[in-house]
Amino acid sequence: MSRTRDPERSIRTVDFELPRGEVSIEKLMAMEPAEWEHLRREINIRHQQNKARPLACCGVCRGPIYIRGSQHRGRDVPMFAHYPDSLMDCPWHHGPSMTPDKARAAQYQGRQESSRHARLCELLEEVAKADPRCTDTAIDTYRRSQIHKRGRWPDVFLDMGPLGRFVLEVQLSKPFAPEIAARHLHYEREGEHLIWVFSELENPMPLGFRDVVTMQRGNAFVFDHTAQVASYEHRTVVLNCYIEDGHGGWLPPRLVKLDDLKTGKGRAVFLEDRRSELLEQRCRANRKVWVKACRTAQQRTPDDPAYDDVFITQWSGLKDRVPGLGKWEAENWPFGSDRARFMIANLVLMLCSIAHSAAGASPVLYVTKFKGANAVLQMLNTKMTAGELRPCADLVRTFVSRTVLAGLLVTPSLQRILEQGRMAAPQIGPGHPVWEAMAVLFAEVLDGLVRAELSDLDRLPAWASQGAGTFEPAGRACPVS
Incomplete structure (x- = not known):
């Protein structure tokens, strides 16, 4: 059941850093998905980088805001929202919401791994090891940060020699937007290329998966049966790449190797920059x-x-x-x-x-x-x-x-x-x-x-x-x- 929101308490206007300026709720809701998903991405990245300098502030209380998706007739409708720890004296504050940590705990119910997830990680590592360029691999192993910050536990880490270092995050359940932004920022600082890997392309696609596609500039990578067969045949990691068609759907998938992907554009790894x-x-x-x-x-x-x-x-x-x-x-x-x-x-x-x-x-x-x-x-x-x-x-x-x-x-x-x-x-x-x-x-x-x-x-x-x-x-x- 979709959540209802009191229209009188919805955030009506938000002030973004220039050159964006003021954005009304009407303007937000009239945007194409690619537009507001990009705004959501940038808000989350800034929130991870510097919480003291939010990208967007409530037009009344000046508190930081983010963009949440509200389900309506089978699609996500964008809405402005205050963060859970914001002051609640704003007339546009709709009340407390679940923090990302609590939501994650409720979603996984204490189980961060599943046998299917573990098997896909093992298969990805196995085909990577068959590539003679691969010099190191690890599954769910803590990697200390090279710049003296908190490390991470990547699903699959691959050192592919001349191709560079890759982190493959196998995603079977909906990821959370703050965590997506945090991981991209972390691995960008570490000089490692982050790729989110799905086991299938869901339709309709949950907003958390859309956040991943937005970060990867309109690309979705799937390690399905076809990709697995191709990986064994070519003795390297092969993924099925789906690219947005610009009309709410996808172009026919293409089998791609890590060699085919563009990795020199900051946080994103992609085959084609479809969004731009x-x-x-x-x-x-x-x-x-x-x-x-x-x-x-x-x-x-x-x-x-x-x-x-x-x-x-x-x-x-x-x-x-x-x-x-x-x-x-x-x-x-x-x-x-x-x-x-x-x-x-x-x-x-x-x-x-x-x-x-x-x-x-x-x-x-x-x-x-x-x-x-x-x-x-x-x-x-x-x-x-x-x-x-x-x-x-x-x-x-x-x-x-x-x-x-x-x-x-x-x-x-x-x-x-x-x-x-x-x-x-x-x-x-x-x-x-x-x-x-x-x-x-x-x-x-x-x-x-x-x-x-x-x-x-x-x-x-x-x-x-x-x-x-x-x-x-x-x-x-x-x-x-």
């Missing part, structure tokens, strides 16, 4: 039609590309996608006016120019006809003096500060123009429909959650990762109207 690839594809797909429209407008209407009719379809689609954008248009311009579309088109043309110039060896402009090394600066100086774009001074400054063109912000002329814009008009900030619309199109820069996730996975594109990125818009968003 899909996130990058989504970012590019969100702005693809707008980039195409910018190029078309530049060719057809070079003197004033923002007024080209090619943006009509894109503007309509963006209003359908971003709540509040249509209301913002209606409250600022009379019915039938195209000025909102012209403003957004101008903004997109300018941001596309910044992004593509940052990604290339020379300036690429879709608006204005400046050329040469200072073309981007001249474009910004010209466009940001326009009255309609003055409310976007903070947005533009934030955008530039997070790219390799961040050095432009120290130019006196641009500093003066942006400051004049800030003084002349209330600024569009995070939460404003225009900011959210640009965050859809340029998520790597303006969507704090996406930017942070790409950074966590070492996949933030070079054009968006070299800037200082220290500027944050002052205060909260100005009113929509």
